[in-house]
Amino acid sequence: MKIFTQILLALAFVSSGASALPDAPELCKVRVVLPRTKPNGKAWDAMGGKPDPYVVINDQSFHAFRCEDSFTCNFFTTHTGRMFIEVWDADINQDDFAGAAECRPGYKCVTDTGTTVTVQ
Numbered sequence: 424m425k426i427f428t429q430i431l432l433a434l435a436f437v438s439s440g441a442s443a444l445p446d447a448p449e450l451c452k453v454r455v456v457l458p459r460t461k462p463n464g465k466a467w468d469a470m471g472g473k474p475d476p477y478v479v480i481n482d483q484s485f486h487a488f489r490c491e492d493s494f495t496c497n498f499f500t501t502h503t504g505r506m507f508i509e510v511w512d513a514d515i516n517q518d519d520f521a522g523a524a525e526c527r528p529g530y531k532c533v534t535d536t537g538t539t540v541t542v543q
């Protein structure tokens with residue numbers, strides 16, 4: 424499933440670069456890098472597990488495109504310009520908040536919890 428999602432994202436990204444398509448939306452790449460632990464110093468998941476990151480951009484959730492057991496994850500969005508980006512670690516019960524930042528294309532932004540958000 425993860426590979427299938429990545430292929431879909433890759434296709435979406437490739438098609439965004441094809442200027443021959445008249446109405447192809449321009450996509451921004453949003454890359455997140457989470458710190459090694461939660462703000463309280465504990466591991467993101469049980470038994471020292473890595474987080475399962477996803478973002479919420481301007482109230483649009485990318486939960487369906489989350490990465491599994493990874494400190495980094497890339498997302499592709501049709502949002503442009505300034506974006507308010509929340510970062511979350513998907514869990515079975517309650518998702519862990521991993522910071523929020525206002526960011527825009529061409530910038531690397533750091534949340535108050537040490538998560539970096541890079542928009543390209």
Ligand SMILES: [Ca+2]
Nearest residue numbers: 467468512514
């Ligand atoms: Ca967790």
